[in-house]
Amino acid sequence: MRWYxxxxxxxxxxxxxxxxxxxxxxxxARRREARGPVAVAALWLEALVDVARHAVPLHVDVLxxxxxxxxxxxxxxxxxxxxVIVVSALGxxxxxxxxxxxxxxxxxxxxxxDPDALVRVWEAPRGYTRLEASPPNYRDWAERxxxxxxxxxxxxxxxxxxxxxxxxxxxxxxxxxxxxxxxxVQPARGRWFTPEDDAPGAPGTVLLSHGAWQQVFGGDAGVVxxxxxxxxxxxxxxxxxxxxxxxxDRRVAFWTPLRLxxxxxxxRNNNYLEVIARLKPGVSLDRARTEMRGIMARLEAEHPVxxxxxxxxxxxxxxxxxxxxxxxxxxxLGASLGVLLIACTNVASLxxxxxxxxxxxxxxxxxxxxxxxxxxxxxLTESVVLATVGGAVGVLLxxxxxxxLARLVPAxxxxxxxxxxxxxxxxxxxxATALTGIGFGALPAVRAGRGAIAAGLxxxxxxxxxxxxxxxxxxxxxxxxxxxALLIASGLLIRALGEVRSQxxxxxxxxxxxxxxxxxxxxxxxxxxxxxxxxxxxDEVRALPGVVSAAYSSFLxxxxxxxxxxxxxxxxxxRERSAGETASLRFVTAEWFETLxxxxxxxxxxxxxxxxxxxxxxxxxQSFVDRYWPGEDPIGRTFHFAFFDRxxxxxxxxxxxxxxERTSEPQVYLPHQQVPDSALMFYPPKDLAVRAEGxxxxxxxxxxxxxxxxxxxxxxxxxxxxxxIVAENTAPRVVQLRLVAAFAALAFLLAAVxxxxxxxxxxxxxxxxxxxxxxxxARRRTLSALVxxxxxxxxxxxxxxxxxxxxxxxRAMQALLFGIPPADPVTFTVAIGLALLMTLLGSLPPxxxxxxxxxxxVVRDG
Numbered sequence: 060m061r062w063y064x065x066x067x068x069x070x071x072x073x074x075x076x077x078x079x080x081x082x083x084x085x086x087x088a089r090r091r092e093a094r095g096p097v098a099v100a101a102l103w104l105e106a107l108v109d110v111a112r113h114a115v116p117l118h119v120d121v122l123x124x125x126x127x128x129x130x131x132x133x134x135x136x137x138x139x140x141x142x143v144i145v146v147s148a149l150g151x152x153x154x155x156x157x158x159x160x161x162x163x164x165x166x167x168x169x170x171x172x173d174p175d176a177l178v179r180v181w182e183a184p185r186g187y188t189r190l191e192a193s194p195p196n197y198r199d200w201a202e203r204x205x206x207x208x209x210x211x212x213x214x215x216x217x218x219x220x221x222x223x224x225x226x227x228x229x230x231x232x233x234x235x236x237x238x239x240x241x242x243x244v245q246p247a248r249g250r251w252f253t254p255e256d257d258a259p260g261a262p263g264t265v266l267l268s269h270g271a272w273q274q275v276f277g278g279d280a281g282v283v284x285x286x287x288x289x290x291x292x293x294x295x296x297x298x299x300x301x302x303x304x305x306x307x308d309r310r311v312a313f314w315t316p317l318r319l320x321x322x323x324x325x326x327r328n329n330n331y332l333e334v335i336a337r338l339k340p341g342v343s344l345d346r347a348r349t350e351m352r353g354i355m356a357r358l359e360a361e362h363p364v365x366x367x368x369x370x371x372x373x374x375x376x377x378x379x380x381x382x383x384x385x386x387x388x389x390x391x392l393g394a395s396l397g398v399l400l401i402a403c404t405n406v407a408s409l410x411x412x413x414x415x416x417x418x419x420x421x422x423x424x425x426x427x428x429x430x431x432x433x434x435x436x437x438x439l440t441e442s443v444v445l446a447t448v449g450g451a452v453g454v455l456l457x458x459x460x461x462x463x464l465a466r467l468v469p470a471x472x473x474x475x476x477x478x479x480x481x482x483x484x485x486x487x488x489x490x491a492t493a494l495t496g497i498g499f500g501a502l503p504a505v506r507a508g509r510g511a512i513a514a515g516l517x518x519x520x521x522x523x524x525x526x527x528x529x530x531x532x533x534x535x536x537x538x539x540x541x542x543x544a545l546l547i548a549s550g551l552l553i554r555a556l557g558e559v560r561s562q563x564x565x566x567x568x569x570x571x572x573x574x575x576x577x578x579x580x581x582x583x584x585x586x587x588x589x590x591x592x593x594x595x596x597x598d599e600v601r602a603l604p605g606v607v608s609a610a611y612s613s614f615l616x617x618x619x620x621x622x623x624x625x626x627x628x629x630x631x632x633x634r635e636r637s638a639g640e641t642a643s644l645r646f647v648t649a650e651w652f653e654t655l656x657x658x659x660x661x662x663x664x665x666x667x668x669x670x671x672x673x674x675x676x677x678x679x680x681q682s683f684v685d686r687y688w689p690g691e692d693p694i695g696r697t698f699h700f701a702f703f704d705r706x707x708x709x710x711x712x713x714x715x716x717x718x719x720e721r722t723s724e725p726q727v728y729l730p731h732q733q734v735p736d737s738a739l740m741f742y743p744p745k746d747l748a749v750r751a752e753g754x755x756x757x758x759x760x761x762x763x764x765x766x767x768x769x770x771x772x773x774x775x776x777x778x779x780x781x782x783x784i785v786a787e788n789t790a791p792r793v794v795q796l797r798l799v800a801a802f803a804a805l806a807f808l809l810a811a812v813x814x815x816x817x818x819x820x821x822x823x824x825x826x827x828x829x830x831x832x833x834x835x836x837a838r839r840r841t842l843s844a845l846v847x848x849x850x851x852x853x854x855x856x857x858x859x860x861x862x863x864x865x866x867x868x869x870r871a872m873q874a875l876l877f878g879i880p881p882a883d884p885v886t887f888t889v890a891i892g893l894a895l896l897m898t899l900l901g902s903l904p905p906x907x908x909x910x911x912x913x914x915x916x917v918v919r920d921g
Contacts, residue, residue: 147449172243446496539857
């Protein structure tokens with residue numbers, strides 16, 4: 060009969076109360092009459108079928124009744140209903156949005172075959188954990204490594220596409236033939252590269268991204284087999300990749316073969332190849348790393364000059380996310396969970412208060428025959444309905460927030476730029492809704508009404524029990540704790556952002572327009588041809604009204620690192636190859652330092668007279684001087700850099716070329732006319748900077764026309780204000796800070812509401828007590844002090860716990876604080892002050908109402 064008791068539990072409690080005894084008697088009698096296993100099995104089968112046929116309709120009927128009652132009940136309390144929905148929507152929506160980004164960036168598998176087996180392989184000279192590979196070392200890795208099924212290489216490139224409307228600059232990648240099979244991604248149309256495509260001298264072939272095919276070629280189905288011109292050279296389109304393929308990142312529009320010829324294998328210090336590999340089944344990352352380090356140790360012994368101090372490193376492709384970007388996401392996740400916790404505690408507190416206010420209703424329903432389970436079920440239905448509506452609104456809120464959160468997706472990952480509300484994310488939203496509705500909504504309310512039937516009428520005129528009062532007080536302390544922790548976290552991030560933005564970038568960004576004209580090879584392989592283009596463009600741009608100065612450089616600061624080159628000799632003395640013996644390289648035209656406002660500290664800047672037939676000269680940054688000639692006059696000193704001995708003719712201020720938060724190498728500036736023909740193809744000037752009075756953007760149409768006249772096939776791209784480039788450098792921080800600050804403000808508001816709600820409810824429950832105290836001579840301020848003291852106790856408890864939690868959060872995200880200590884006294888003082896102010900504001904109205912109690916009215920009504 061015990062099993063039959065479990066079967067009966069599948070029926071509604073009311074049905075069991077009315078018919079359970081009779082059903083047990085009938086089943087027991089039939090069980091006694093059953094003879095043999097077949098008859099017993101038939102009896103149990105009949106019982107199961109009976110439950111399946113009748114229990115579900117009965118539950119549906121009860122649910123229908125509960126929903127009708129819920130509709131009436133919530134309509135009678137519109138304020139409560141709206142508050143719970145809004146609070147739930149904020150908590151669920153914000154967490155859903157943040158989860159979508161976390162899942163998109165850190166959890167979801169990359170869109171390749173068996174992505175966990177994909178790794179990146181790097182050279183690791185002294186002082187570096189990652190450096191691109193040189194072609195000779197890559198070739199030796201491919202021949203000797205046994206941990207990999209395949210190993211491939213690529214190099215990011217860009218090209219001018221002409222002949223398809225206006226010239227456009229497209230970003231792409233040159234890849235070895237093994238790369239696409241290694242990733243396991245087939246073209247959506249056409250074929251991928253073969254070793255024949257990779258051979259030097261083979262006809263040019265190209266694969267298009269789905270985005271480029273749609274946007275540039277209009278989705279032309281006949282594009283496969285067509286010939287296009289990239290940088291003036293013909294390429295046959297052999298295929299179109301699928302929409303989800305974005306390797307090495309989402310900006311890439313095309314892929315061409317990476318053709319490594321004999322000349323590429325002559326220099327082991329020419330590091331420019333990105334290397335990717337696929338681990339063999341059963342090979343661990345540590346084993347592959349150990350093997351690669353052993354291979355590099357042997358290569359160092361075989362080539363002691365070029366590979367001195369060079370090791371190797373192997374990392375999973377999924378883990379190639381900047382540390383700060385990962386920390387930003389985790390900090391945001393912690394903040395959103397804090398808001399969800401506060402939202403849930405608010406919902407629980409509201410439900411508890413409402414259930415206590417409904418004790419007379421529960422007692423009356425109990426007296427009319429409703430059991431405790433029936434009332435609990437009604438409360439569960441109400442809570443789930445509220446949470447479901449709040450969850451639906453929250454999902455809409457999350458969808459509206461995703462474009463803002465897209466800035467937190469690192470551009471270096473081969474994934475879409477904007478997360479989506481896919482089934483995984485919606486499943487998280489459903490789980491958060493269930494947590495809010497059941498875990499923090501229904502269960503406290505059910506417990507609050509558990510004794511309503513037996514004691515509801517008796518308690519209706521009395522205050523809440525001590526147990527319930529302690530529960531609500533604990534919920535408020537949790538709210539204050541979470542809000543203080545969020546205030547501290549957001550305060551630390553605000554201080555860190557201020558510290559970052561206070562850094563001197565080394566140049567004046569105001570009033571500077573930038574754009575790119577990347578001159579294609581081989582048309583501009585000769586230095587004289589490039590010089591003629593620069594002179595024509597610069598002369599006409601400088602003549603435009605409002606233009607103060609204009610110049611070209613290889614790279615803008617904070618856009619590209621500028622390439623890192625070793626300083627091999629200083630004053631004729633060789634230097635060992637290490638991270639401390641490198642500098643960033645830029646070729647520039649005259650007026651570059653004037654245009655960017657970089658101060659010339661000694662000597663002279665680059666001039667138009669620095670030509671190929673003159674000595675190879677350089678202008679270096681102050682940090683370069685401090686490293687190699689500290690306290691000495693550097694003018695006239697020599698060093699070997701970028702294939703030539705360079706003589707220092709000038710010293711300029713340091714520029715944060717790698718951004719405001721990253722350490723920048725010393726800088727070396729070389730005259731653009733001293734680039735050898737057909738050499739250093741990545742480094743000739745391409746970025747034009749124009750300093751102007753008034754609105755620099757107004758010059759864009761005129762500059763486009765000047766470039767068109769100089770070369771009709773030359774596209775103009777990357778138009779931006781230098782101020783915007785500097786601002787973009789901190790954009791992920793700003794987005795995260797705005798969200799964390801919004802979370803903190805919301806937590807602050809919800810905690811204040813929670814304190815106010817608890818103390819108001821408590822004051823209402825103690826109205827009779829306050830009236831008696833007044834009748835016995837208690838002063839008004841004494842009653843106010845009772846309420847204020849109650850609120851202060853809650854606030855101080857929450858502040859103490861929140862300060863500890865905030866300090867722990869600061870320690871966890873210390874890498875993001877840019878030198879601000881986790882126990883920053885300014886941040887803690889402001890956060891604690893705000894929390895105490897919040898406590899006072901939440902406590903004051905209930906305290907005033909307590910003081911205003913009329914003892915005559917209370918005694919008369921009592």
